[in-house]
Amino acid sequence: MRAAFDGLGRFADPWLLILTSLADGPRHGYAIMTDIAAFSGVRMEPGSLYGALSRLERRGWVRPLDTAGRRRPYQITAAGQEILAEQVTTMQQIVQVARLRTGMAWGA
Amino acid sequence: MRPGLAERLSRALVSWHPRRWRDRYGEEVLDVLDQHQPTARTVANLWASAVSAQLDPAWRTDRLLLPRLRRAALIAAVAAASLAPVLSLIGYQAWRDDQWHPAAGENLLSAGFSAHAAILVTAFGQAIDGTDMV
Numbered sequence: 407m408r409a410a411f412d413g414l415g416r417f418a419d420p421w422l423l424i425l426t427s428l429a430d431g432p433r434h435g436y437a438i439m440t441d442i443a444a445f446s447g448v449r450m451e452p453g454s455l456y457g458a459l460s461r462l463e464r465r466g467w468v469r470p471l472d473t474a475g476r477r478r479p480y481q482i483t484a485a486g487q488e489i490l491a492e493q494v495t496t497m498q499q500i501v502q503v504a505r506l507r508t509g510m511a512w513g514a
Numbered sequence: 515m516r517p518g519l520a521e522r523l524s525r526a527l528v529s530w531h532p533r534r535w536r537d538r539y540g541e542e543v544l545d546v547l548d549q550h551q552p553t554a555r556t557v558a559n560l561w562a563s564a565v566s567a568q569l570d571p572a573w574r575t576d577r578l579l580l581p582r583l584r585r586a587a588l589i590a591a592v593a594a595a596s597l598a599p600v601l602s603l604i605g606y607q608a609w610r611d612d613q614w615h616p617a618a619g620e621n622l623l624s625a626g627f628s629a630h631a632a633i634l635v636t637a638f639g640q641a642i643d644g645t646d647m648v
Contacts, residue, residue, distance in 0.1 A: 452550065453563030459539075460535075476545035
């Protein structure tokens with residue numbers, strides 16, 4: 407699974423943000439954009455959002471649900487949850503080492 | 515960039531994406547643009563998306579792909595047909611000069627193809643498999 411994530415290259419960040427946004431339930435495109443802006447401060451544009459969504463769909467990490475008007479919600483899949491959990495674990499390890507090496511206290 | 519211009523350009527750029535991409539995501543992106551305030555950044559982002567989608571084989575339509583494949587096959591066939599007599603002639607000359615010895619029973623056509631290896635031998639001093647031939 408790690409090898410699959412390594413292949414994302416420069417798209418890793420949008421994918422991670424989208425998977426994080428969908429982790430607590432399905433959202434449509436604009437709701438994903440506003441949610442990402444709220445929790446990360448990243449203002450994702452529509453071109454980047456749908457480029458990343460199409461790749462996530464192809465990898466089977468998200469799936470589209472039935473449309474509600476022109477809006478189509480997306481849902482994270484079990485494989486998407488697995489890759490997100492793995493990535494978060496890796497990030498936690500990096501943060502832990504960074505805190506130890508810089509002398510930062512937990513919760514600071 | 516003025517907001518009105520950015521919005522018009524953004525909507526135009528959605529139509530620059532491949533037809534299959536528009537069929538799948540076009541309405542959704544237009545819906546997002548209805549709620550989003552497009553800026554110059556939005557325009558640049560959609561332009562990059564359109565270029566990326568046009569280059570992505572997954573979004574190319576058969577209508578665009580098949581003529582390209584047919585044209586490539588035709589060019590390859592014409593090139594092969596043009597080279598065949600030349601290679602045969604080179605092979606025949608090589609055979610006559612006794613630079614190599616075709617196996618008994620080989621005809622001129624096979625000599626032509628075999629001569630290709632002979633030319634490589636002459637150029638590099640060894641056969642393709644690395645054995646010294648000179």
